[in-house]
Amino acid sequence: MKVLVGVKRVIDYNVKVRVKSDNTDVDLSNTKMAINPFCEIAVEEAIRLKEAGVATEVIAVSVGTSASQEQLRTAMALGADRAILVESEDGAEPLNVAKAFAKIMEQEEVGLVILGKQSIDSDNNQVGQMLAALTKRPQGTFASKVAVDGNSVSVTREIDGGLRTVKLELPAIVTTDLRLNEPRFAKLPDIMKAKRKPLETKTFADLGVEAKQHIQLDKVEAPAARQGGVKVGSVDELIQKLKDEAKVI
Amino acid sequence: MATLLIAEHNGTELAPATLSALTAAQQIGSDITVLVAGAEAKAAADAAAQCAGVSKVLLAEGDSLAHDLAENLSELVLSLAGDYSHVVAPSNSVSKDAMPRVAALLDVGQLSDITAVLSDAQFQRPIYAGNAIATVTSKDATKVITVRAAAFDKAAATGGSAAVETVSAPAANAASAWVADELSESERPELTAAERIVSGGRGVGSAENFALVEALADKLGAAVGASRAAVDSGFVANDLQVGQTGKIVAPSLYMAFGISGAIQHLAGMKDSKVIVAVNKDEEAPIFQVADYGLVGDLFDVLPELTEKL
Ligand SMILES: Cc1cc2nc3c(=O)[nH]c(=O)nc-3n(C[C@H](O)[C@H](O)[C@H](O)COP(=O)(O)OP(=O)(O)OC[C@H]3O[C@@H](n4cnc5c(N)ncnc54)[C@H](O)[C@@H]3O)c2cc1C
Ligand SMILES: Nc1ncnc2c1ncn2[C@@H]1O[C@H](COP(=O)(O)O)[C@@H](O)[C@H]1O
Numbered sequence: 001m002k003v004l005v006g007v008k009r010v011i012d013y014n015v016k017v018r019v020k021s022d023n024t025d026v027d028l029s030n031t032k033m034a035i036n037p038f039c040e041i042a043v044e045e046a047i048r049l050k051e052a053g054v055a056t057e058v059i060a061v062s063v064g065t066s067a068s069q070e071q072l073r074t075a076m077a078l079g080a081d082r083a084i085l086v087e088s089e090d091g092a093e094p095l096n097v098a099k100a101f102a103k104i105m106e107q108e109e110v111g112l113v114i115l116g117k118q119s120i121d122s123d124n125n126q127v128g129q130m131l132a133a134l135t136k137r138p139q140g141t142f143a144s145k146v147a148v149d150g151n152s153v154s155v156t157r158e159i160d161g162g163l164r165t166v167k168l169e170l171p172a173i174v175t176t177d178l179r180l181n182e183p184r185f186a187k188l189p190d191i192m193k194a195k196r197k198p199l200e201t202k203t204f205a206d207l208g209v210e211a212k213q214h215i216q217l218d219k220v221e222a223p224a225a226r227q228g229g230v231k232v233g234s235v236d237e238l239i240q241k242l243k244d245e246a247k248v249i
Numbered sequence: 250m251a252t253l254l255i256a257e258h259n260g261t262e263l264a265p266a267t268l269s270a271l272t273a274a275q276q277i278g279s280d281i282t283v284l285v286a287g288a289e290a291k292a293a294a295d296a297a298a299q300c301a302g303v304s305k306v307l308l309a310e311g312d313s314l315a316h317d318l319a320e321n322l323s324e325l326v327l328s329l330a331g332d333y334s335h336v337v338a339p340s341n342s343v344s345k346d347a348m349p350r351v352a353a354l355l356d357v358g359q360l361s362d363i364t365a366v367l368s369d370a371q372f373q374r375p376i377y378a379g380n381a382i383a384t385v386t387s388k389d390a391t392k393v394i395t396v397r398a399a400a401f402d403k404a405a406a407t408g409g410s411a412a413v414e415t416v417s418a419p420a421a422n423a424a425s426a427w428v429a430d431e432l433s434e435s436e437r438p439e440l441t442a443a444e445r446i447v448s449g450g451r452g453v454g455s456a457e458n459f460a461l462v463e464a465l466a467d468k469l470g471a472a473v474g475a476s477r478a479a480v481d482s483g484f485v486a487n488d489l490q491v492g493q494t495g496k497i498v499a500p501s502l503y504m505a506f507g508i509s510g511a512i513q514h515l516a517g518m519k520d521s522k523v524i525v526a527v528n529k530d531e532e533a534p535i536f537q538v539a540d541y542g543l544v545g546d547l548f549d550v551l552p553e554l555t556e557k558l
Binding site for chain 2: 011017026123124129159166216226228236239
């Protein structure tokens with residue numbers, strides 16, 4: 001079974017983003033970039049499925065500028081067998097990304113797609129669900145456990161009230177939550193080896209996808225800053241402030 | 250222009266988030282239909298009919314809607330969407346699962362987690378864990394939107410008298426089946442609805458020690474929350490995680506014990522009215538957003554607070 005994983009290039013999660021002074025967007029120049037953390041978890045899960053003999057091949061896919069090759073190489077250093085870059089401008093919309101994945105899924109006869117639950121830049125939480133709808137396949141979002149068994153996969157999902165397990169017929173789409181696994185680090189020899197693994201570049205047009213604009217970005221602003229508060233010296237003072245000043249208890 | 254609002258409910262009552270999403274819907278336009286879907290949801294539909302500003306309630310009941318399976322719920326919404334310019338839902342694990350499917354099947358984009366309505370097509374939403382606020386315009390004929398409940402006041406649950414119409418439930422999708430739930434049981438208020446929250450982080454140290462957090466929460470009638478580190482370490486269940494990728498909360502009082510204040514955690518709680526932080530590291534970033542900071546050991550502070558309140 002082939003497994004497809006999504007690898008999105010995003011700002012490193014430790015970096016606090018700045019808004020451009022003309023408010024057109026955030027400023028990512030000279031910013032440390034990385035694989036979206038949820039995609040790292042997706043890559044890890046796919047590699048584990050390969051190690052367990054369930055997956056035959058792991059294909060990493062990114063939609064983005066040529067800079068995303070860096071993240072695809074990292075995914076291959078971690079264990080993905082090959083990679084596909086769908087070249088596009090930065091900030092491809094989720095529906096367009098989902099359409100590209102749908103075409104690749106069809107062309108490659110994929111058994112399982114593992115994506116992150118959320119991009120930590122756009123915070124959309126959409127692509128996996130959109131892909132499932134477009135391909136008319138079942139979905140297991142926010143997964144904290146994935147178990148493939150023959151022609152189906154059991155997915156334990158993190159939901160608002162706790163955990164919910166569903167059983168999906170393959171091919172299926174899974175999106176990862178934080179507790180699915182702990183991603184490994186790439187080893188130096190594997191980073192060298194990854195340079196020789198195949199990385200194919202395509203365009204939306206090659207895939208027969210018309211990338212439409214659905215959502216226009218008008219403006220980006222910094223959020224209202226919170227006023228720094230005061231330090232209190234004791235529990236008694238804290239209680240007094242909460243009662244008399246903040247009036248919340 | 251007309252809006253279809255998908256209710257969050259437990260079968261008998263509407264979730265408070267539904268009333269916040271109703272406020273957002275009212276800011277978009279005045280013709281609002283509420284869809285109440287579930288295995289059994291008559292009482293919740295009746296509650297929706299009482300809400301001010303609701304023109305009509307659609308009730309869909311059936312086995313295929315029993316466990317919020319996105320494959321089935323999205324089919325239902327899609328079958329109704331043709332009559333509406335806006336399809337709106339409070340942001341929660343059910344709508345996050347189902348709404349992007351609706352958008353894709355309508356061939357439109359989705360606006361996730363809006364925090365302000367500027368016009369019927371222009372909205373604000375946080376990006377980069379709330380470190381930037383984007384103003385966006387939807388260019389689609391149907392606008393599919395999820396609403397961050399914490400950003401909108403709750404609409405009145407009374408004053409309306411809409412008619413309840415029944416619509417049929419979709420056939421169950423054969424490729425997806427519910428197997429089991431493992432739901433947290435708690436007498437405490439639900440996190441996203443609570444007026445007060447007491448949260449613990451890695452500094453709390455263990456699941457047993459979390460009893461100290463819970464004792465204060467019970468004293469205050471508060472919900473219990475946690476950082477990702479506390480959840481990952483197994484101190485508490487996953488559904489208590491507050492943050493960018495957990496629950497977004499904005500209570501009157503948020504108290505953080507042994508939480509450093511990573512941007513991902515702040516993203517989920519920095520709109521709380523009053524923030525209290527207790528941390529033994531005076532440099533901890535949580536103090537930058539705290540109205541009242543106390544540098545100290547939580548194992549001293551928590552019992553003393555609980556006793557003196
Ligand atoms: C993709 C992604 C998504 C994430 N999403 C979330 C999210 O939604 N929510 C979230 O919370 N995190 C999230 N995180 C994790 C986040 O980056 C931090 O790692 C996490 O919030 C840290 O939790 P913490 O503050 O409890 O632990 P730490 O950062 O380890 O802080 C523990 C604090 O406790 C203090 N302390 C220790 N002992 C005591 C004591 N006895 N008394 C008083 N203080 C004490 C320490 O001084 C320290 O400040 C996410 C990370 C990633 C990569
Ligand atoms: N441009 C992209 N390239 C590759 N994968 C993507 C891209 N955008 C989104 N994804 C995948 O979809 C997941 C959810 O993204 P989103 O819906 O944008 O929050 C991400 O974690 C990725 O796995």
